[in-house]
Every structure is written in structure tokens, then in C-alpha cells.
Amino acid sequence: MYELIKSCDDDQQWREKKDIESALQISRPSLPPDKERLVSLDVFRGLTVALMILVDDVGEILPSINHSPWDGVTLADFVMPFFLFIVGVSLAFAYKNLSCRFVATRKALIRSLKLLLLGLFLQGGFIHGLNNLTYGIDVEKIRFMGILQRIAIAYLVAALCEIWLKGNHNVSSELSMIKKYRFHWVVAFVITTIYLSLLYGLYVSDWEYQISTEDQGSTLTTFLNLKVKCGVRGHTGPGCNAVGMLDRMFLGIQHLYRKPVYARTKQCSISSPNNGPLPPDAPSWCQAPFDPEGLLSSLMAIVTCLVGLHYGHIIIHFKDHKKRLNQWILRSFCLLMLGLALNLFGMHLNKPLYTLSYMCVTSGASGFLLSAIYLMVDVYGYKRASLVLEWMGIHALPIYVLIACNLVFLIIHGFYWKKPINNLLHLIGIGK
Numbered sequence: 001m002y003e004l005i006k007s008c009d010d011d012q013q014w015r016e017k018k019d020i021e022s023a024l025q026i027s028r029p030s031l032p033p034d035k036e037r038l039v040s041l042d043v044f045r046g047l048t049v050a051l052m053i054l055v056d057d058v059g060e061i062l063p064s065i066n067h068s069p070w071d072g073v074t075l076a077d078f079v080m081p082f083f084l085f086i087v088g089v090s091l092a093f094a095y096k097n098l099s100c101r102f103v104a105t106r107k108a109l110i111r112s113l114k115l116l117l118l119g120l121f122l123q124g125g126f127i128h129g130l131n132n133l134t135y136g137i138d139v140e141k142i143r144f145m146g147i148l149q150r151i152a153i154a155y156l157v158a159a160l161c162e163i164w165l166k167g168n169h170n171v172s173s174e175l176s177m178i179k180k181y182r183f184h185w186v187v188a189f190v191i192t193t194i195y196l197s198l199l200y201g202l203y204v205s206d207w208e209y210q211i212s213t214e215d216q217g218s219t220l221t222t223f224l225n226l227k228v229k230c231g232v233r234g235h236t237g238p239g240c241n242a243v244g245m246l247d248r249m250f251l252g253i254q255h256l257y258r259k260p261v262y263a264r265t266k267q268c269s270i271s272s273p274n275n276g277p278l279p280p281d282a283p284s285w286c287q288a289p290f291d292p293e294g295l296l297s298s299l300m301a302i303v304t305c306l307v308g309l310h311y312g313h314i315i316i317h318f319k320d321h322k323k324r325l326n327q328w329i330l331r332s333f334c335l336l337m338l339g340l341a342l343n344l345f346g347m348h349l350n351k352p353l354y355t356l357s358y359m360c361v362t363s364g365a366s367g368f369l370l371s372a373i374y375l376m377v378d379v380y381g382y383k384r385a386s387l388v389l390e391w392m393g394i395h396a397l398p399i400y401v402l403i404a405c406n407l408v409f410l411i412i413h414g415f416y417w418k419k420p421i422n423n424l425l426h427l428i429g430i431g432k
Contacts, residue, residue, distance in 0.1 A: 055076035083151060188307075192300070198246070236355070260292070300354040321374075
């Protein structure tokens with residue numbers, strides 16, 4: 001086995017050398033770089049980063065673009081699927097010419113692990129927020145799941161499918177492309193079946209959790225046990241769904257997100273759709289932790305990534321602009337109509353649960369957005385207008401870490417005059 005992997009490494013290095021030579025026109029002429037790669041993919045990624053920053057900073061001011069408190073979708077609810085979709089599209093290029101499956105698998109595992117660890121650092125609770133210069137987290141309360149963790153899981157599964165489960169025959173038509181990647185669709189179907197079976201088939205029993213309160217005027221902390229009555233099967237409400245139950249069972253309730261989106265529902269906030277005081281008759285689950293990037297809901301996130309991978313395959317195997325756009329638009333329309341039909345018949349659009357209808361609608365929207373950007377940037381050549389978004393797309397991860405996760409603001413906040421409140425951020429109104 002060692003000799004096999006070693007030979008793969010040598011072969012990988014040789015191919016990388018040949019690719020570099022080709023790119024530098026040492027061995028043979030090649031097309032200019034701007035004609036080899038699609039700018040629209042970077043623009044799509046950059047637009048997604050820009051949307052994330054927008055909804056994070058303006059969402060509290062404009063509830064119409066903030067995350068939906070439960071059922072339904074807003075602008076903010078498209079950001080995560082857009083990320084997952086473009087990850088899938090990019091994977092088609094990353095593994096277009098495989099020299100060694102073992103080396104590719106090892107690299108995919110390492111990249112996923114790096115994303116997981118970075119996600120734990122950024123969203124696990126180690127950083128305490130803009131108005132708190134302390135840091136550190138009790139490992140018994142660290143949040144295990146998050147945005148980067150979900151992307152890492154979806155990336156790994158989609159990458160393994162692309163590495164190990166694609167056929168070797170050439171693609172000459174749409175049917176032959178489906179045949180080449182048929183096992184990808186088998187994986188997507190199996191994952192969807194497992195998700196639906198667990199979401200609607202598991203029995204959710206009563207459960208309880210504990211909240212702490214501090215008495216005003218004293219340092220005494222009291223703990224209150226709250227019981228949530230369920231005893232239902234197939235329920236998709238905030239308090240008694242299988243998604244939350246499996247997270248409490250396998251991750252532990254102390255490792256879940258402590259500011260759930262359903263705290264802004266009318267049942268839990270008198271200022272809904274904004275956060276606010278609890279109504280007098282608020283349900284017992286209103287203050288319970290719930291992770292919007294949980295285990296079961298991440299299954300459908302994987303399917304979104306696989307859908308994006310299929311759109312990437314269309315780019316790889318069809319070079320004509322019209323063929324690409326026709327296939328993207330047709331698939332996007334079918335996904336969108338299927339999602340809306342499922343929502344009409346009772347499977348509500350829901351981001352925290354990542355329902356099948358939500359996956360279909362957001363994937364269809366992703367396909368339409370990619371088609372529009374591709375038409376504007378790569379077909380008609382309007383690239384100057386998208387230079388900023390292209391730059392943001394190329395540097396998406398650093399921008400996410402530094403801006404969307406407030407790391408830059410935290411660093412600036414660390415420099416103050418006499419008191420922490422006297423800092424540049426507070427002066428311009430950030431972090432108040």
C-alpha cells in the first residue's frame with residue numbers, strides 16, 4: 001500500500017510539473033489564463049460573501065432580509081446554500097484530471113479537517129464578541145457545529161463522490177453525462193431518503209433543559225429546569241422536531257447554539273420578527289438551545305453541494321455557452337418548481353431544518369443566479385463591473401474570517417484610550 005501511495009505521489013508531482021510547464025508555455029502554447037477559467041464562479045462566490053456581510057450587519061435593522069424566524073425564506077436564508085452550491089461547482093474543476101485517487105482523498109480529508117478546526121475556533125465560543133475583550137471557552141460548552149463545519153462535511157462527501165464514484169467513459173450527450181455520474185445521484189437519493197425517514201419517522205419524546213438567571217443586585221446565580229412536552233412524530237415545529245432531538249442526543253444540549261433563530265417568532269418575542277421580551281404565554285422551548293447547522297439538517301446541505309457539483313459537470317463536458325445555459329436554466333426551473341410544490345403540499349421552506357423543499361428552492365435559485373452571472377460576465381464580457389466581487393470571490397475565506405466573523409473589528413477594538421469603551425469602533429457606531 002505504501003509503494004502504491006508513494007508512486008501516486010510521484011505521479012501527482014510529475015503531472016503538477018507538466019501543468020506548470022503548460023501554463024508557462026514552456027512545452028506547448030496554451031490559451032491565456034482569463035480564457036481558461038470562468039470569472040463568473042469567483043463573482044458568484046464574491047457576491048455570496050457580500051450578501052453574508054450585508055445580512056449580518058443590516059439584518060437587525062431590516063428584518064425583511066434577516067433570517068426567517070422559522071418557516072419561510074428571506075435573503076439571508078440563501079447565503080448558506082449559495083456557498084454550498086459554489087463549493088460543489090468548484091469541485092468539478094478541482095478533480096477534473098485525477099492522477100491518483102489516494103492522494104486526492106488524503107488532500108480532501110486534510111482540507112476538511114482544517115475547515116472543521118477553523119470553524120471550531122471561530123464559532124465554538126472561543127471569541128466572546130465585539131463588546132467583550134476576553135476570550136476562551138469551557139470545552140464542556142463548546143459549540144461543535146457551525147457554518148465552516150457544515151461546509152467541511154458537505155465538501156468532503158462531495159469530493160469523495162467525485163474521486164471514487166464517477167465513470168470512466170466519455171461524455172457526448174446529456175444522457176451519457178448522467179450515466180457517468182449516476183452513482184452521485186444514488187448517493188443524493190440515499191441521503192435524502194435517510195433525512196426524510198428520520199425527520200418524519202422518529203418519535204420525539206418529552207425533554208428538558210436548564211437555564212441560568214442572575215438575581216439583580218447580587219452575584220447569586222440560580223438555575224431553572226424547563227420541560228418541553230412533545231410526544232409526537234413527524235413534527236416540524238421549533239420545539240419537537242427530530243433535527244433538534246438528534247443534536248441533543250449525539251452532540252449534547254450544552255454544545256448547541258444558544259441564540260436560536262426561533263427566539264424571534266411571535267410565540268417567543270413580543271417584538272417579532274426582532275428579538276424581544278418573552279410573551280406571558282411563551283412556550284417552554286423558547287429559550288432552549290438549537291443548532292441551525294445540526295447533524296441531520298447537514299444531510300440536505302450535502303445534497304446542495306452535490307447539485308452544485310452536477311452544474312460544474314455541465315461546464316466541464318459542454319463548451320458551448322448556449323448548451324450550458326439551457327441545461328442550467330432547465331434544471332434550475334425544475335428544482336424551483338419542485339420546491340414550491342412541496343411547500344404548497346405541507347413540506348414548508350425551512351432553513352433551520354434544511355427541508356427538502358428549502359434545498360430545492362435555494363438550489364434552483366443558485367442555478368438561476370449562476371446562469372445570470374455567467375451570461376453577464378463570461379458570455380457578454382462585462383467584467384469590469386464585477387471586479388470587486390471577483391476579488392472578494394478569490395479571497396472568500398480570508399474575508400469571511402476577518403470581516404464576517406468580526407476578527408478585524410475585534411483587533412481594532414483591542415486598542416482603546418483609558419477605558420475599553422473609548423475605541424474607534426464605538427466612535428463610528430460599530431458594536432454598540
